[in-house]
Amino acid sequence: xxxxxxxxxxxxxxxxxxxxxxxxxxxxxxxxxxxxxxxxxxxxxxxxxxxxxxxxxxxxxxxxxxxxxxxxxxxxxxxxxxxxxxxxxxxxxxxxxxxxxxxxxxxxxxxx
Amino acid sequence: xxxxxxxxxxxxxxxxxxxxxxxxxxxxxxxxxxxxxxxxxxxxxxxxxxxxxxxxxxxxxxxxxxxxxxxxxxxxxxxxxxxxxxxxxxxxxxxxxxxxxxxxxxxxxxxxxxxxx
Numbered sequence: 001x002x003x004x005x006x007x008x009x010x011x012x013x014x015x016x017x018x019x020x021x022x023x024x025x026x027x028x029x030x031x032x033x034x035x036x037x038x039x040x041x042x043x044x045x046x047x048x049x050x051x052x053x054x055x056x057x058x059x060x061x062x063x064x065x066x067x068x069x070x071x072x073x074x075x076x077x078x079x080x081x082x083x084x085x086x087x088x089x090x091x092x093x094x095x096x097x098x099x100x101x102x103x104x105x106x107x108x109x110x111x112x
Numbered sequence: 113x114x115x116x117x118x119x120x121x122x123x124x125x126x127x128x129x130x131x132x133x134x135x136x137x138x139x140x141x142x143x144x145x146x147x148x149x150x151x152x153x154x155x156x157x158x159x160x161x162x163x164x165x166x167x168x169x170x171x172x173x174x175x176x177x178x179x180x181x182x183x184x185x186x187x188x189x190x191x192x193x194x195x196x197x198x199x200x201x202x203x204x205x206x207x208x209x210x211x212x213x214x215x216x217x218x219x220x221x222x223x224x225x226x227x228x229x
Contacts, residue, residue, distance in 0.1 A: 033216060042203050042219030056214045098215035103157040
């Protein structure tokens with residue numbers, strides 16, 4: 001069990017560029033979550049996958065955001081036409097049940 | 113919608129002493145879980161302790177215990193014999209336990225705990 005991994009750990013991009021983040025969950029975990037954490041705030045839910053199906057999206061997830069989880073394994077989160085307000089830590093978590101979500105180290109995005 | 117409030121942005125404690133972090137929440141749900149997560153500096157978030165709302169007995173995990181007051185919607189975390197490694201941001205979180213909830217977490221803003229030697 002190597003835990004949840006995320007790549008890259010840090011990303012600096014210019015406003016208007018597209019970025020993509022990757023999350024590799026713990027291998028047998030069928031549930032996968034994306035959260036966003038801004039400075040001074042707790043994580044906020046963005047979207048949820050059960051296997052390959054995206055079952056819920058938060059209102060925070062504008063149409064510039066898209067997430068996928070092909071074959072129910074790793075997941076990607078893409079942000080198109082980034083804005084300065086997108087600067088945040090993007091956290092991925094996975095679980096097999098609802099007792100405990102296992103978090104990755106996060107991807108810190110800075111939009112300049 | 114559920115809300116979670118942590119009214120203490122920062123706290124400090126001396127090593128080996130006891131500290132209590134506060135959390136209140138608002139919900140109309142009757143079935144739910146409450147959690148405390150720890151986020152050490154530059155490290156990933158890990159679960160500290162979990163409480164099922166239907167259980168009257170307060171959860172305990174080694175040096176960590178909770179005081180769950182369901183009627184008051186209060187869920188505080190007590191850390192006994194504080195250690196330097198307890199220095200971290202602590203988040204209180206709520207999870208609705210019902211069909212269609214998808215078991216997503218709603219977090220408070222966090223309390224930064226510093227343990228001083």
